[in-house]
Amino acid sequence: MGFLVKLILKIAFTALGLWVAARFVGGIHYDSLQTLAIAAIVLGVVNAIVRPIITILTLPITIITLGLFLLVVNGLMLLLVGFFLKGYGFTVDGLVPAILGAIVIGVISWIGHMLIGEGSKSERRR
Numbered sequence: 001m002g003f004l005v006k007l008i009l010k011i012a013f014t015a016l017g018l019w020v021a022a023r024f025v026g027g028i029h030y031d032s033l034q035t036l037a038i039a040a041i042v043l044g045v046v047n048a049i050v051r052p053i054i055t056i057l058t059l060p061i062t063i064i065t066l067g068l069f070l071l072v073v074n075g076l077m078l079l080l081v082g083f084f085l086k087g088y089g090f091t092v093d094g095l096v097p098a099i100l101g102a103i104v105i106g107v108i109s110w111i112g113h114m115l116i117g118e119g120s121k122s123e124r125r126r
Contacts (some may be wrong), residue, residue, distance in 0.1 A: 006116060013112025014040035017105035025104060027097025028082075031089030039090045043081045043105075051077050074106065075099030 015036045022028040022036075030036050054073050055062070062069040075098035082092030092098045 001116070009112065009116050010109075011037065011040045011044065013109050013116075014043055014105065016112070017108030018043070018101075020108055021101035021104040025097050025100045027093035028078075028101045029091045029093075035085070035089040038088065039081055039085055042084055043078065046077050046080055046084075050080065071099055071103065074102035078102045078105070 015033075018028075018030070018036050018039055019033075022030050030039065051073065054076065055070070058069060058073060062073075072095075075095055078101050079092050079095060079098040082090060082098070085091075092101065
């Protein structure tokens, strides 16, 4: 599978995760499917640029909490996306909905990566 196809599928699964989170977690709202797609792209960029920096800065507390603080970091990333896209129709009302939404998005994205087959040994050999 090509790079572009994988990228589009990742964005689609992230958008699906955002949709499920908005549907089942109170406090996450969106206006349209186009807004979800934009939020998925922004979340990918935030996770690629900001999340590694925050993860390194909070490493001591992450170690003390045996990794549970990463849930807060993921929630903060979703809260940041909500802050960036507030005027565009995507909002996150607080840290608790952001953490719950991040858990839902993480599970949906994990399932998507399993379906895509990313990271499998057969894919790396090619």
